[in-house]
Each structure stands twice: as structure tokens, then as C-alpha cells.
Amino acid sequence: MVPTTRVLAALAFTVAVPAFLLGWLWVVGRLEAVLPHRLQRRLVPWLWLAPALVPVGVFLAWPLANTVWLSLRDAGSGAWAGLDNYRYLVTSTEVHTALRNNLLWLVLLTGGCLVTGLLVAVLTDKVRYEAVAKAAVVLPTAIPFVAGAVIWRFMYQYRPPGLPQTGTLNAVLTAAGAAPLAWLVDTRTNNAALIGVGVWMTAGFATVILSAALKALPPDLHEAARIDGAGPWQAFRHVTLPQLRPAVVVTATLVAVSAFKAFDIVYVMTNGNYRTDVIANLMYRQLFVAQDYGRASAIAVLLTLLAAPILVLNARATGRAGR
Template sequence: MVPATRILAALAFTVAAPVVVLGWLWLVGRLEAVVPHRLQRRLVPWLWLAPALVPVGVFLAWPLANTVWLSLRDAGSRSWAGLDNYRYLVTSGEVHTALRNNLLWLVLLTGGCLVVGLAVAVLTDRVRYESLAKAAVVLPTAIPFVAGAVIWRFMYQYRPPGLAQTGTLNAVLTAVGAAPVAWLVDGRTNNAALIGVGVWMTAGFATVILSAALKAVPPELHEAARIDGAGPWQAFRHVILPELRPAIVVTATLVAVSAFKAFDIVYAMTNGNYRTDVIANLMYRQLFVDQDYGRASAIAVLLTLLAAPILLVNARATRRSAP
């Protein structure tokens, strides 16, 4: 039985909120007609933006400010800690390991998704089985990250040499005479194995965006390159790639932000063990396991600062590509 308070809250958000917004817009329209002309350019735009700015302030600005405040408090948020939590970020070895792994995620996940997405978009363009090939790449994006991590954990399953290998990859290796690999335990392979799962589940997103951008390249450019005697590689490098640059930048920044937020795959497959920790997993452990709200908030601030430049690059690229 659903409590009555939850039903009333659902009705408030689905019915009352749109009514309030529409009423506010109607009121602003009436005010615009009576506000003096010299105030319209300064006041009226902010009135129109108020329905968007209020949720941003409530659900984004205020939680961010509160997180910064909590990062300056002790573990239980009972007393002032100053910069002690940020000192932990600078001196802690586990934070350094997580930052190094996040850098690996940033480079390999972003690069892998762009390479796979661009290759699929270009190689399947104008072929009869284009939809089928793209569907095979895009399909994993419909799977939750935790489910994908469980699938690949079975794929990476390891058993000592001499025993029957239940993991698909190690079964293939032993079938051709190679030794099985402890993919998720061996420090030489575990981070790459986790990132490979991320590429498998995210490359479809890059494929969709880059394929749409490729379809938007004017056919006249292809024809002009062919008339000038450009080969396939020259046409791709000097004609197609410059046209795809805005889409590539936007895709790269979005995937890069997801690399900084990597959590599900790491948590489900290794839980940060064997030196595979990432910032988001470290924040989760500090908050829910160690119950250190100060350090968890400081890590959240660090994660925000790391992602902010990428978001600014994305905003600039989107503004430049706008007509």
C-alpha cells in the first residue's frame, strides 16, 4: 500500500508544478506589458528565466555549497576541521591511486569510445548492413552498467592452471595453449580489463552521435574531393574529419565526464581492490562504510573540480558549433 503522503507528493510534482510554472509565465507576460521600457531589458529576461533558475539553485547550487561546507567539518559534521580533509586528499596514497586510475579511465575510455565509434560510423556508412552493424555496437548501451559488469566478470573468470576454465577469455587462451590470466587480480591487466567493459558499454553512444554528424556532411564535399583525385584516406583526413570535429569534441567531453564518474563497473567487479580504486568508489567508501562525511565531501568537491574544465570545453564547443 502506497502511503498517502507519497501520492500527494507525486501529484504535487506532476500537476501542481506545471500549473505554477504556467501561471508564472502568464504573470510575466502581463508584467512585461506594464513594466517601463527602460527596465524591460534588465528585469524581464530574469523573470522569464526564473522557473529554470529556481530548480538549478535548489537542486544544484545549494547542494554544491552544502558539500563545500561539509568538507570543512569533521567526520561527523559536528565541529570545524578546516583544511584537514583537503590535506588528506594531498597526502593519502589511496587518493593518489584513485586519481591515477581515473586518469587511465579518462584517456583509455575516451580514446577507445572515439576510435570505435568513429570506425563503426565511417566503415558502415552507405552499406546495406549499416543498421545491423550499428545495432550490434549500440545494443550494450541498453544494459545497466552493473548488469554489464556481472556479464564481464564471468567472461574474466579465472581458475588456476590445470583446472577447467569457466571464464570465456581464459577458456579461449587455454584452448590455444596459452596460460590463463587473472584479469581482475593481476595489476598489469585489471584496470585495462575494467576500462574495456566501459568501452564496450559506452562506444554505442559515441557511434550514434558521430554517425549522425557524418550523415550531415554535405555530399558536395565528397564529390569535390573525388573530382580532385583524393583517395579514401585523404578524403577522410582533409574533408570528413574537419567536418566531424565539433561532434568529436562534444562526444569526447561527455565520455570524459563519465570516465570521472566511473563507479558501477569498478564496484561490481573489484570493489576497488587490487589497486583498481577510482575517485567515485573512494567517495562511496568514505561516506557509507567509514561514515566520514568530511572526507567524502572533500572528495566530491575534488571530483567536481576535475570535471568542471571538461564541462567548460563542452559548453564552448557547443556554442561554436551552433548556427
Template structure:
């Protein structure tokens, strides 16, 4: 049974927090009516924003500041280390490999998902089998990343030539007379194989977003293009694509952030071996295996700095699409 203290804490949180917010808003409303004009302009907007700013400070700003502080400490967080952990980031070969792989994830996952999503959205738009075709692409998004990685680990399974191949892909290759491929071991194929799993599991997200944006394109624009003599490709290039550009930009930035956070697939399928490490997997290993809190925090700061420009671009693209 759940202890009584936990039940009381849950009740206090679920009931007390909404009541506290409502009480704060009521108080701000009363203050707004009595404050002088000079204070009204400077103070009241911040008072209205306080219920949102406080959680941001507690759950985002403070952990971020604490992570930066820990990145300047030693492995056990007991002594000052200065910039030693950042020197490790700048000189370590495993960090450089992880950064290179994250760049591959950024380019191939984002580009692959956008290409598949846009292709499916355009080709299945207003056809009878649209729902079935889109469901086939979207269905993998309902599968947890760990489960999807396990499925594809069996798909990529490799046995030496001459032995029965239990992996689906290698069974097909050997049936066609080709040699089996060590998909997850061979450094020429393993990163691409991992990213292909990510595309398989994330393309449905891009398909849903781009399909919704495609249906919002005014039909009058296509009719005007056809009247002007534009063919299907010209109509897509000069009418559809410009209308979809803000949505593509937002979707691309969200996929790019997912690429930087890639962890589940790599951890389950290779655990970073065979030069497949990524930043998130390296941070996990430093924190939970090596128990080096300083280096793990420095890697977390690096990951935040890498993702920050993408988040800024996402905010700008979102603001631009709403104008």
C-alpha cells in the same frame, strides 16, 4: 497500498508545479507591458529565467554549497575541521592511486570509444549490412552497467593453471596452449580489463552520434574531392574529419565526464581492490563504509573540480558547433 498523503503530494507536484509555472509566466507577461523601459531591460529577462534558475539553485547550487561546507567539517559533521580533509586528499596514497586510475579511464575510455565509434560509423556507412553492424555495437548500451560488469566478471574469471577454466577468456587461452591470466587481480592487466568493459558498453553511444554527424556531411564535398583527385584517405582526412570535428569534441567531453564518474564497473568487479580504485568508488567507501562525511564531501568537491573544465569545454564546443 500507497498512503493517501503520498498520492496527494504526487498530485500536487504533477499538477501544481505546471500551474505555478504558467501563472508565473502570465504574471511576467502582464508586468512586461506595464514596467517602465529602464526596469524592463534590467528586470524582465531575469523574471523570464526565474522558472529555470530556481530549480538550478535548489537542486544544484545549494547541494554544491552544502557539500563544500561539509568538506570543512569533521567525520560526523559536528565540528570544524578546516582544511584537514583537503590535506588528506593531498597526502593520501589511496587518493593518488584513484586519481591515476581516473586519468587512465579518461584517456583510454574516451579514446577507445571515439576510435571504435568513428571506425564503425565510417566503415559501415551506406553498406547493406549497416544496420546489423551498428546494432551489434549499440546493443551493449541497453544493458545496465551493473549487469554488464557481472557478465564480464564471468568472462574474466580465473582459476590456477591445471584446473578447468570457467572464464571464457581464460578457457580460450588455455585451449590455445597459453597460460591463464588473472585479469582482475594482476595489476598489469586489471585496470585495462575494467576500462575495456567500459568501452564495450559505451562505444555504441559514440557510434550513434558520429554516424548521424557523418550522414550530415554534404555529398557535394566528397564529389568535389574526388574530382580534384583525392583518394579515400585524403577525402576522409581533409573533408570528413574537419566536418566531424565539432561532433567529436562534444562526444569526447561527454565520454570524459563518464570516465570521471566511473563507479559501477569498478565496484562490481573489484570493489577498488588490487589498485583499481577510482574517485567515485573511494567517495562511496568513505561515505557509506567509513561514514566519514567530511572526507567524502571533500572527494565530491575534488570530483566536481576535475569535471568542471570538461563541462566548460563541452559548452564551448556545443556553442561552436551551432554557429
């Protein structure tokens, strides 16, 4: 049973936050009415932004600054370590392996989701079975990543040749006369197999965004292209795809960030073994297994630095599209 104090605290927070925001808006409105015009231009915009800037500072800026500080401390955060933790990032082979795998995730997961989402959105547009086809692609997004990883671990299950194959994929291969594959152990296939699970679980997200953007395009453009003699491929390349660029950029950014944060699938299916480690899984091991807070914080800073350029490129691309 939930303690009464927690219920009261939750109710108080639920009532206090909207009440504070309403009160703040009222105060700012009154100040805007009485302040001189010159002071209004300088002060009032920041007062309007304060309710948003304060949570950003408390829940984003301060934890980030604290993480950078911890990355300069030793394993127990008790003594100054300087750049030792960052020297570990530069020299460690396990970090290099994780970075290489994250690059694979970035390219293959983003590309796979965009291609799948575009294909489903375009090919099923305005057909009778559109809802069924999209539902089949979107349905895996409702499954938690851990549950999806467990499902696909059974799908990839391997037994030596000559024994009955309990894994679905290897059962199909042996039925076709081919040898079974150790999907999650063989370094030639394991990273691709893990990323394939990620595409299966994320492509529906890309499909929803790209399909909505496709349906929002004005039909006059395609009619004009057909009148000018453009074929289906030419109309898609020169009319549809440029109009979908903002949606493609936003989708690619969100999927790319999720590629850097890939953890659940790797942790459940291989735990980073067989050269499948990624940055998030390495950070987890340093923090909760090795209990090295300095190295874990340095890896977190590295992960932030890797994701930051993608967000900057997204902001610039969407800004240009808006103009």
C-alpha cells in the same frame, strides 16, 4: 501498495508545476507589456530565466555549497576541521592511486569510445548491413552497468593452470595453448580489463551521436573532394573529420565526465582492490563504510573540480564551432 497520500502528492505536483509555469509566463507577459522599455531590458530577461534558475540553485548550487561546507568539518560534521580533509587528499596514497586510475579511465575510455564510434559510423555508412552492425555495438548500452560488470566478471574468471577454465577469455587462451591470465587480480591487466568493459558498454552511445552527425553532412563536400582527386583517407581527414568536430567534442565531453564518475564496474568487479580504486569508489567507502562525511565531501569537491575544466573546454569548443 503505494499510500494514498503519496499518490495524491504526486498528482498534485504533476498538476501544480505546469500550472505554476503557465501562470508565471502569463504574469511575465503582462509585466512586459506594462513596464517601461528601460526596465524591460534589465528585468524581463531575468524573469523569463527564473523558472530555470531557481531549480538550478536549489538542486545544484545549494548542494554544491553545502558539500564544500561539509568538507571543512570533521568526520561527523560536528566540529570544524579546516583543511584537514584536503590535506588527506594531498598526502593519501589511496587518493593518488585513485587519481592515477581515473586518468587511465579518462584517456582510454574516451579514446576507445571515440575510435570505436567513428569506425563503426564511417565503415557502416551506406552499406546494407549498417543497421545490424550498429545494433551489435549499441545493444550493450541497454544493459545496466552492474549487470554488464557481472557478465564480464564471469568472462574474466580465472582458475589456476591445469584446472578447467570457466571464464570465457581464459578458456580461449588455454585452448590456443597459452597460460590463463588473472585479469582482475594482475595489476598489469586489471585496470585495462575494467576500462575495456566500460568501452564495451559506452561505445554504442558514441556510435549513435557520431553516426547521426555523419549522416547530416552535406554530400556535396565529399563529391567536390572526389572531383579534386582526394582519396578516401584524405576526404575523411580534411572533409569529414572537421565537419564532425562539434559532435566529437560533445561526445568526448560526455564520455570523459562518465570516466570521472566510473563506479559501478569497479565496485562490482574488484571493489577497488588490486590497485584498481577510482575516485567515486573511494568516496563511497569514505561515506558509507568509514562514515567520514568530511573526507567524502572533500573527495566530492575534488571530483567536481576535475570535471569542471572538461565542461569549460566543451563550452568554448562548441561556441567556436557555432560561430
